[in-house]
Amino acid sequence: MHVTFFSTKVYDRQFFEAANASAGHTFKFLESPLHAHTVTLAEGSKAVCVFVNDVVNESVLQGLRKAGTELVALRCAGFNNVDIKAATALGIKVVRVPAYSPYSVAEHTVALILTLNRKTHRAYNRVKEGNFSLNGLMGFDLHGRTVGLIGLGKIGLVTAQILTGFGCRVLGHDLRESEEAAAIGVAFTDLDTLYAKSDIISLHCPLTPQTYHLVNEEAIAKMKDGVMLINTSRGAIVDTKAVIKGLKSEKIKYLGLDVYEEEADLFFEDLSNKVIQDDVFMRLLSFNNVLITGHQGFFTTDALQRIAQVTLQNISDFEQGRPLANDVTL
Known part of the structure; x- marks a missing residue:
């Protein structure tokens, strides 16, 4: 599956590319955060991967749906930045990493x-x-x-x-x-x-x-x-x-x-x-x-490895039609 990553840093690429060696997905890494003015960058991606400060409100979700996106994969535990009700209504699945480390x-x-x-x-x-x-x-x-x-x-x-x-x-x-x-x-x-x-x-x-x-x-x-x-x-x-x-x-x-x-x-x-x-x-x-400190509590090699593994498992499960263990849509 083709996945567009928003708000990415060098370490995101490092850990996700390593975890993807056996998963076989294709990635587009963007440094830009996701919001109303960048949502069109997801064009052609069935899934997007977002982080804690990306904006995933109703208008952004509508833009994602228009771009062909069916899955929002959070590479974090919290999902307060996502309008879950709107995602559910639009038929977009939202998954997260509930317990990375x-x-x-x-x-x-x-x-x-x-x-x-x-x-x-x-x-x-x-x-x-x-x-x-x-x-x-x-x-x-x-x-x-x-x-x-x-x-x-x-x-x-x-x-x-x-x-x-x-x-x-x-x-x-x-x-x-x-x-x-x-x-x-x-x-x-x-x-x-x-x-x-x-x-x-x-x-x-x-x-x-x-x-x-x-x-x-x-x-x-x-x-x-x-x-x-x-x-x-x-x-x-x-x-x-x-x-x-x-x-x-x-x-x-x-x-x-x-x-x-x-x-x-x-x-x-x-x-x-x-x-x-x-x-x-x-x-x-x-x-x-x-x-x-600048939101670095999660920032260990163990946690980043686990985040990448679980996120890609969520994406693979969606692609292959398996139950989504970490689905947070209604």
């Missing part, structure tokens, strides 16, 4: 926690300049601290396993209680209790209408003074302006983000020679207790 994101979550706590990023820069002062670098023991995890899917469970290994008490909240989480030692609780008792709060839930701006002014007010907040899930789960207020009041003492609600105009690109126009994002960067 929960370890990659969970481990990056813990990396953010450790870096913010022990300030290793600041220490690294000091030592390079010959400054060996410890003033301002004091952290705290993770052992004995309470961590609240919102979302107990595969990534949340692996994060819980790692944190229990540090000796943390782990609270968890999800739509349903998980026997697997209980077996790890996670104490299931309601959101208000999690907010009130957690020294560290980490987000691992999908972006839905129910979780949009879940962390807002009201939620932050219920949190412990000096809380550490980590988000490696989806940017819009956090109300950024509310978080900035929390940082200014010192309600939030540490903030670690691998995602940002307006990241589509920023992340995955080299903007070092440009003036960033996003004033809210630049305000975040002005805090010395904020650590931001």
Whole structure:
């Protein structure tokens, strides 16, 4: 099957071409993101492969259908950027990669926690300049601290396993209680209790209408003074302006983000020679207790191999008329 890839980088080509050695598909790799002005580039492709910040709304889906596209293959787990209802109505199938490597994101979550706590990023820069002062670098023991995890899917469970290994008490909240989480030692609780008792709060839930701006002014007010907040899930789960207020009041003492609600105009690109126009994002960067990475939680060789394998399996299953295990259309 001929597949047009949008928003591709060098590493996408590397891993997909390697995985395609036995699959036999043909690829067209585009650096351009998918949106209303680029949808015509899919002409002649029965399938398109898209990423987290590609726009797959109703008008784009109509354009894809006109171009002959029958399958949208997401090379990621989330599908909040796709109008699933419109895709279903147009007869376009949408597939995803539900679990590429929960370890990659969970481990990056813990990396953010450790870096913010022990300030290793600041220490690294000091030592390079010959400054060996410890003033301002004091952290705290993770052992004995309470961590609240919102979302107990595969990534949340692996994060819980790692944190229990540090000796943390782990609270968890999800739509349903998980026997697997209980077996790890996670104490299931309601959101208000999690907010009130957690020294560290980490987000691992999908972006839905129910979780949009879940962390807002009201939620932050219920949190412990000096809380550490980590988000490696989806940017819009956090109300950024509310978080900035929390940082200014010192309600939030540490903030670690691998995602940002307006990241589509920023992340995955080299903007070092440009003036960033996003004033809210630049305000975040002005805090010395904020650590931001550019949506790299998924970025390990293990995860990228798995993403390519599962994506191509989804495409092959569609081509050969087999059941689509990762279909998200209605």
